[in-house]
Amino acid sequence: MKKDVLTIGGHEFSSRFILGSGKYNLDLIKAAVEYAQAQIITLAVRRANTKGNENILDYIPEGVTLLPNTSGARNAEEAVRIARLARELGCGDFVKVEVIHDSKYLLPDNYETIKATEILAKEGFVVMPYMHADLNVARDLVNAGAACIMPLASPIGSNKGLAAKEFIKILVDEIDLPIIVDAGIGRPSQACETMEMGAAAIMANTGIATAGDIPAMAGAFRKAIEAGREAYLSGLGRVLDKGAAASSPLTGFLEK
Amino acid sequence: MKKDVLTIGGHEFSSRFILGSGKYNLDLIKAAVEYAQAQIITLAVRRANTKGNENILDYIPEGVTLLPNTSGARNAEEAVRIARLARELGCGDFVKVEVIHDSKYLLPDNYETIKATEILAKEGFVVMPYMHADLNVARDLVNAGAACIMPLASPIGSNKGLAAKEFIKILVDEIDLPIIVDAGIGRPSQACETMEMGAAAIMANTGIATAGDIPAMAGAFRKAIEAGREAYLSGLGRVLDKGAAASSPLTGFLEK
Amino acid sequence: MKKDVLTIGGHEFSSRFILGSGKYNLDLIKAAVEYAQAQIITLAVRRANTKGNENILDYIPEGVTLLPNTSGARNAEEAVRIARLARELGCGDFVKVEVIHDSKYLLPDNYETIKATEILAKEGFVVMPYMHADLNVARDLVNAGAACIMPLASPIGSNKGLAAKEFIKILVDEIDLPIIVDAGIGRPSQACETMEMGAAAIMANTGIATAGDIPAMAGAFRKAIEAGREAYLSGLGRVLDKGAAASSPLTGFLEK
């Protein structure tokens, strides 16, 4: 098999598991990264900016790409300011745009996200926009210069899985950028199914952070994501509408 | 983490993926076993008995436990005869009892299966009965001396996945023997979900045999099964009934 | 449309909603029967036998067929004794055979059910056996003289809906007797879906008894069951695998 790489904004990654850093105990994050074998890890800019003793950056292994997010932004303007600040702080050119002003379901504002994406892409950022799965919006994001599309599976932190399944499938079919599913993936099996559908990568945090054993669950997600990717590339078998199909010879054995 | 082993009839296995051999091209089976890293592989006794040039046994790697099945048996008596023949042919003490006389859906006859299990267990076989997920029948199989319980997920060869999900969960909760889900698992994500529920192992054949790239799909199933097992042992995170839960700090960032 | 009747043991019914009486407050049962427009209502024989002031029979409207059940029976012999007692008490020839010895999930013992069915059918009862959806067992029940097959949708009283969906579909396809789905149907939409699949009738109790407004929910189930039946007879529309299909003229309007 030829090398299978994920390309985002011209950068190549072999891992398809993006780890969120929001909900980890700092003591566990290094271990989780190791088990997850993630090459990209998100970071709330506020945390990078901490003056105190504990800085999340100290726990991120060498060679990992930081993905600062704009959490806290309630509109495009705030997202743009946070992104610029992240670059100034040395977080690099990648930015995950998230614009949220719905405090109960934490759903992204698709149109402020398009606006922020357009501005930041022009400034040379590798923009990864978090969005509610909507084909028209995804097309606008492509035109705005996004480097990938990051639809939510279900509300952040809910662990509810693929609530937007049919609409994510449409994005996979219609959009040429990588579709990276972010938010709501609560179990390895859901991550695996999402990858089988042709998603390019998975971002997860809560599914791991709320598990009993965080490093073990990080490893489980990694394997499930790899399994889903390999299954997608391999080509899934057909599903019978009705009936069954024998896998072993069923009749006449004893007569012979 | 302490070593996690699957124990069947006193024998220990580190792999939780049992590979069916019915539907492979012989050219591919060795590669599939290697990718699957299976330690148990099923075998229709008829194939072990072939006089011709191609014998499936030649393709099975060293160290793999053969699991002859009684496919072709339409009642307990025929299953018992096939099992004894398998032992005479040198296939060892393991036997997967399957009794099928429904030619369209290929569903097992639970009561003939109980009868065959009782006879064979008394003769010292390690009996692995294939059954339709039914708690009362599973209890009878335990009493009959079964070494594990093998409920179907959906009809053989259908790739329809976990149609019997709720009833398999009941078996996992109520039965002390390993629950090994066999038949109908068509995708790695389904295998992963089954393991997350607490199944002890997965047997698959058609999901792999009908894939575009058989060795790659065998590897994908292996990883997905491992992921599901690790997730189960780790403890899955809670699922929100409603709402969302932030993983990054969401408000007040820019005010500071 | 020609008259659509449900025939059980040679008796014709226009209603396809069988109402369970186990969980109602007696004050509400008459109202519920009226709203449900049920023509068959189940009755635990023990209740028919009550010596006290309140007798459930006083609440059953004229013209309704009583269906005594054998609840409390743990094996075929006990079921047969209860059925005979019901006939002696004047409950008529109909009997719902249920044999349960699993105290947590209350799942029927399929094989004791077959035995009781065979004995009672020979004694002239109209036997309606409650069972775990299993095609081989359903065929045995047909041979034993059952007047219909009553598979459970999910465990009694759980309101979990169509957990056995795929296996009930198989019964509908393969068995010539009416398939009457009993247990677990918790909402009108589930009753409707079951009827759309081709089930002949629905029996419900807990979905109604645990509702906020019992008579209103009885009416809702009735309508949903009728809707599902009519949809089944009408022939359901095709489902698109992908894409969409305009229902209104979409383009070129303003150019004209």
Next chain:
Amino acid sequence: MKKDVLTIGGHEFSSRFILGSGKYNLDLIKAAVEYAQAQIITLAVRRANTKGNENILDYIPEGVTLLPNTSGARNAEEAVRIARLARELGCGDFVKVEVIHDSKYLLPDNYETIKATEILAKEGFVVMPYMHADLNVARDLVNAGAACIMPLASPIGSNKGLAAKEFIKILVDEIDLPIIVDAGIGRPSQACETMEMGAAAIMANTGIATAGDIPAMAGAFRKAIEAGREAYLSGLGRVLDKGAAASSPLTGFLEK
């Protein structure tokens, strides 16, 4: 029970079934309206404008409110022009705004829809906007003066059912206007489930138009919608997470 009415823009309706007229043979539409007992029926303005012999208006019964839609509009401006034309043609003040420029999945453009809604509401229309279920957009539509919110269940004409279920539930919880689910509802059971969730009404067309017997299916949808509404008002019963709950007395019967 007090009278349960659907209020849209100050107008009261007792029916909660809005019938689409796009896909019917004209010969069948009158019969379908009668069976559906719909009080609102959609109409592509182009059809109202027909010069030929067959005019759909001739088939609409007295007392039915016409709901002209803006199908064919690719942006807000075109939608506004079509709405104004409909009013000039005598179709009244109601208008269903749909703006679609995605030719494969026919998904609405949420932001052009907001713009058109704002303009038309100011002009005194009762605006019913068709949209992709997105809480932030729904809030903007409320602010723009919409009379209700019409999220799609799945792509138009697909009969795929409640693909947007979780996101429609959020709208029901968070938005004070009636949520009228439109597009994708292919079967009465899906309509019923949608109403059980608290939707205010259902609009359907293809599910009926592609049925074998159109008037019968129209009647089936009507009953299912009424059933779902009554179940919602009644209060659905609890669902057990595990186990079962007896509805009849189960033990000790024969000992007495």
